[in-house]
Amino acid sequence: MKSLVKKLTKLSLALTVVGAFAHSTANAEPLEIGLLTPSPLADVGWSKALADGLDKVKAKHGDNVKINLVENIQEGPDAERIMNKMVGDGNKFLVLGSFGYMNGGLKLAKRNPNLSFVHASGYKVAKNFSPFTAKYFEGAYLMGMAAAELTKTKKLGVVSAFAIPELISTINGFTLGARSIDPEITVDVVWINSWFDPAKAQDSAKALIAGGSDVLFSNAQDTPSVVAVAEKAGVYVYNLNSSMKEYAPKKYLGVVKTDWAPFFMASVEAHMAGKFDGKNQWLGMKENTVVVEDWSSDISPDMMAKIKATEAAIASGEKHVYDGPIVNQEGKEVIPAGQRLEDGAILGMNWHVQGVNSPLPK
């Protein structure tokens, strides 16, 4: 520091402005935070939700942090190369935005014990590597309640990416919520077996509407494909992660938003304090990660009150979406009344609850 000051004094004789600038940055090296996302950073969607979370960290810590975004990186070997480069560039805290970055990220974490990593949707944990997932099903349950009031055909439709536990448990949550209001309601699901094919998503939405569904759920679709079709056809629709109300001003039921800011904030601050402790982070309403917003004004005040009460009960832990009795698609009771489904069973869910018409791809 002394020599630096000396140098600066020398320099400042000639270059006062530059010297002053160098001095101010030398005071506090900002923590560089890198974010790697699987899709382009649009105005809406998954990647946007992650970036928004980091924006709030930046807003709080100002010049003490610097956010570096690398977007639209396909999962696979190339992602590993880019992660390596991000570390080489000086990022000390990495947010890995997709399941497929898991193994590459974990390797990197083991090689760089001083860095901290948070990783979306994965299941592997290390001392400096925390996987994080949202309990979407909590929000979907509330959406189900709203849908139950608004549907006339008593048929709800879901356009869904891949049949993985995270998405299955969300559909089940939606179904349970709807049937808690009206047990006659059934749910149709179309699996498009692709993370990304807006044309297929739109055709699926149209097929569901043609089949009689009058409330649609766009499950893990990063583009407003389904939302736009629903608005045009005049059926209600909701989606996950970030609000798409502008694409469906009349028929938007609401959004099951993920607010990653509280989790990112806590993790970044833990890292700064040298106390980052890698563990599985499964976050819901209690942690303010899952937030339901932009409710349609077509929902009656009575129902809205019911929904708000349920929301509070879920957030406090008094109620759980997977409280028994829960009956599966085949009509068998999975969990009796008075009991609660274990976390492991939800995290690995591979069955539908009663009320879902479509068979689960096996």
Next chain:
Amino acid sequence: MTTIEFFLAGTMSAATVFLLAALGELVAEKSGMLNLGVEGMMAVSAAVGFVVTYETGSHIVGFTVAGISGVLVSLIYAGVAITFLANQVATGLAVGILGLGLSALIGRQHESLTVEAAGGIYIPILSDIPLLGPAFFQHNIVVYLTLAIAVAIGYCLKHTRLGLAIRSVGENPNAAQALGYSVHLIRYGAVAFGGLLAGFAGAYASTIYTPLWADGMIAGRGWIAVALVVFGTWKTGRIILGAYLFGMVSLGELIAQSLGASIPSQLLSSMPYIVTIVVLAIISTNAARLKLHAPFALGESFDGSESK
């Protein structure tokens, strides 16, 4: 709209993307140019078409500019593969990859935006017929124009002097040159025409079929178009059939699911490809006939000398 109406209408709509691109590729291949860059050309045009339509609010302007952009991308391929005699397969693949990257760049500021889809036509009486009306007579004009283009291409290739010239260049460029045709000029023209139709296909995909832009939205449809040309054994009629069959199978999968059919959805998702393999296998049992239809000089560079 009932499920059956949607099934028929959706088939026509989905098939149009495949058909436009496949027809362009057919003309290029008939002249001996195997252009594997269709996916990239479609992606660029989809992005350009969307951006222009979004900014101007005019689908016609969007389509026009998209067509031009398709031609420009195809000319990159043509320049390298025709003038500089580079390997057609490698060049096509390279242009395809370039196009995908370029499309992401062009659409950068418009990611996940939507436009109003161009409306369908309305024909008095016909459009009002129950079932058939909504299924067949309420589409966007592009759907019908595509069929008209298909018929025109079929006729042109078979019955006109221009068609004969294109085919002769694809069958035997040396002979064509001896007859006084400019092999390079005809091949440039055929490739550019392919680019134009791929451009329209891209614009149709991003402004009418799925009126939104998202990077990667072509999602392999360009490759299906290339496969359709082989599937249709370089014959227009069969390519039309193939495109509609593909549209039907890919849509049928989604409808079967929405109706709760108890068939594994992964199997359904792979149906278009299974159907391709089966049909190709059936067609290929008569190898001689397949050979008869494939342009003899397909994929071969032509340097103007007759040494071959």
